Amino acid sequence: MTLTEIRPEAVPDKVIAGRSPWALAWARIRTDKVALLSAVVVVLLLLLAAAAPLIAQWSGHGPDDQFRDIGITDQGLPVPPNGTFWFGTDRLGRDLFIRVLYGARVSLTVGVLSTGLAAMLGVAVGLLAGFYGGVVDTLLSRLMDVVLSFPYLIFAIAVVSIAGPSLTATVGVISFYSWAAIARIVRGQTLSIKEREYVEAARSLGAGDARIMFVDILPNLLAPVIVLVTLLVPAAIVFESTLSYLGLGIVPPTPSWGNLLSEAQGFYRVAWWYLTFPAGTLLLATLAFNLLGDGIRDAIDPRTERLFSRRRGIRRRRGGKSGSDDRQGGQGGEARRGGEEPSGRMNTMEG
């Protein structure tokens, strides 16, 4: 099998017959050099973050160790990169390399954890709303609208002043703000999938709601959710950095990329390394996650045009248009088809 065989028109029918959608996706992604490179970067970052304590032990520089003799000048300036401190030091004489690595632990943890929470909540809410429609859908959709219209920074500041800044608060704020976008997509997908013939078939065989939702519909939602999650992780990382930069996120001395940037801001004219390394790592991580997400999306569903229009649809809704006028906007032909052949439930919803 060469790679070109994957294109449907180039591939003989019998070859296709034996492959699952996931195998196809994997085959496609292997051809995407950018996605592969991004994946390597992401894995490398994850490994470095995981190995940070080992590296710290090996170098003898803990993340909070202040080298007041060799890590800082008499006038309080950080020391440039050298053999001992690969990324230089910060204003308290700490090893910036080690702090960037430990910052990766925090930033990636927050990114993955909060996106994971958001995905679970988003899928659950979206599935319920899409599947049951009616009052349930109306209530849940309005809830999504409310969440999506929250000014997130103000919301974050409010939460932090009540709960106090911490890792938990940061993860909570980010998940709270991210789940609605996922729920929207999932709801739309559910709306279209539940009208498919095989679902009708399952229902006529007497399958219960739970079984239809979890066995018949959920697996078909995985592709869009995976894509969305990959794209939300970098957004969450940036969000965390923003909060920490403003002093509302991770509490020092625990390093996060946002904390490091915040500390470095007064020094950019005299210590280029102080800002450059944390900012560069942050950029690298978000870029890699974004490109990887793009790659996965292309691999799972090569009809990228349709996907692009779906994404635009999301943005339009976020811009404040009301959900009900627009709710089919992202779904293209399938949703319209649903409209043409309304089920009873669907009618209720539209009413």
Place this chain on the structure above:
Amino acid sequence: MAKRRHLTIAVAAAATLLATACQTDSGGGTRNSATPEQAGKPVQGGTLRLVGGGDVDHLDPTSSYYTVTNGILRAYARQLFSLAAQADLKKALEVVPDVATEVPTTANGGLSQDLLTYTVKLRDGVQWDTTPPRPVTAQDYLRGFKRLCNPVAGAGAPGYYTSTIKGMAEYCAAYAKAFEKDKPTPKALADFQNSHDVSGVQAKDDKTLVFTLIQPASDFLNILSLNFASAAPVEYDQYAPDDAAFRQHVISNGPYKITKYVATKEIRLERNPAWKQEADPIRHQYVDAIEVKQGVTEPDSVQQQLEAGTADLAWDLPVPTAQLPRLTASGDPNYKVFPGAITNPYLVFNLQSKNENGAMGKLEVRQAIEYAISKVAIGKIYGGKDLNTPLHTAIPPGNIGYQEYNPYPTPNDEGDPAECKQMLSEAGYPNGLTLIGAFRNAGNHPSVFQSYSADLKKCGITVKGLPVRQGDYYGAFLQAPSIAKDSKWDISAPGWVPDWYGNNGRSVSQPLFQTNCTPGTSNYGCYSNPEVDDLIKQALAEPDQAKSAALWHQVDQKVMADAVIVPFQNQNTPIYHSKRVKNALYLPSFQLYDVTNLWLDPPSP
């Protein structure tokens, strides 16, 4: 008594800032720079351009408290006495007559033998910028005193007046009571002020004021030299204090008048034609105009403008910390470092906290911490040893009662973790303890927190960080004893800039160490020692300065023996001006140059 005046300031910090009134003195310790420049012949004309971030707190002299406001207030509001800008910084701390003709003493009859009555004569030729110009009278000062405790925008530190002037406390209490329910309209306020008297302030005639005190106060003239004690023309009765209309109609009796005020954007002052040089012993009118442009919040960009000559002075922003080494190394003649007289920051203990079995209430634990801190490391956060000197006393140099001694010596001031650990173990904490450290989440403060936490870690004390928003830090957090009682924090690092220097126990030791656990206190940890209270009382009443200095020093010793605070450093003030600014005289009280004494050469940039 003395009231809050805290201050924050990160003199050399990045960002924001400004504090309230304050002062500094040459105290010991700082070598470095600050020799007055040879100014040459005065040049007339030009516009002095100040650039910075925020607006004044108040334009009304009665209520303004920020040091930056005082920088321009000096040009349009005069007090009876003042601290004049002087090339000799020691002299700059002496009270001199401004609108008063002379300093009242028992010798010249201005001060009674019992030290309770001050008779002050007003200078001729001091005029309001009205049409036509009108002389400033004793009644105008009287009106100023009556406005002090107005319920709309009163003085930031009314305690200096209510604790000294007879009848002032009663007047202020009645004023507050009268407007508990009533709406404070301009007319109602003016009616109250014009129908109630302060028994200790009397206008004997147009040119004579008589003050009667509750008890002798050797710092009374300092109190009269604060901006709160400015004169107020009768026109001010038309406005609610410092409201928007007031700000458009400020009336000047100084060399400049406000010709334009756009909130948060711009302030412009131009020469006041009603002002006469011969009636003002301490100010001049060299430049044509002074303009303040706001909205530039980055210290770095202000510094770039000053160096490029597109602005002349920074308004409310410090020289960026990270730039200090470069400026020092380059020997730039426009860069000066003035000796400080402030304790900023210092570590304060919450004696009320019940955390860790009330560890903060235990003397041995606090003393152990005294040994733990590296003052050198803290100093590096603020630019290193050229800009700070490690401080070992509760009262910093330049303030009454200061004498160098070191009750908790450590090698090179770098801390002694072993000593700390041993004392902690003797105090019953062999396995260390965990404390909550509250810190402001802006500027240099997070770094200060991380520096002292690292020191305490070496001694076995884990400090959990509690970030507090800069704007909430004093008023809504440290000064709320209920928060301290709830054990929300154990240690924190505030700063203190006194309202004046020299004979200033009332603005340092009293607010910081006298028993006061009410909202708004500056004794944040609610320290209380009857012996200290007693010493403070004696010192305030002692007319002989040498004797009162000795009493204040005893306060310092007791406080340090009780380990109420860990002093970190005395901070010097770096200032930069554009190269055309000449005769820049430093006002230690405000940590600024005097805009009424400098000139521009050349006048057009």
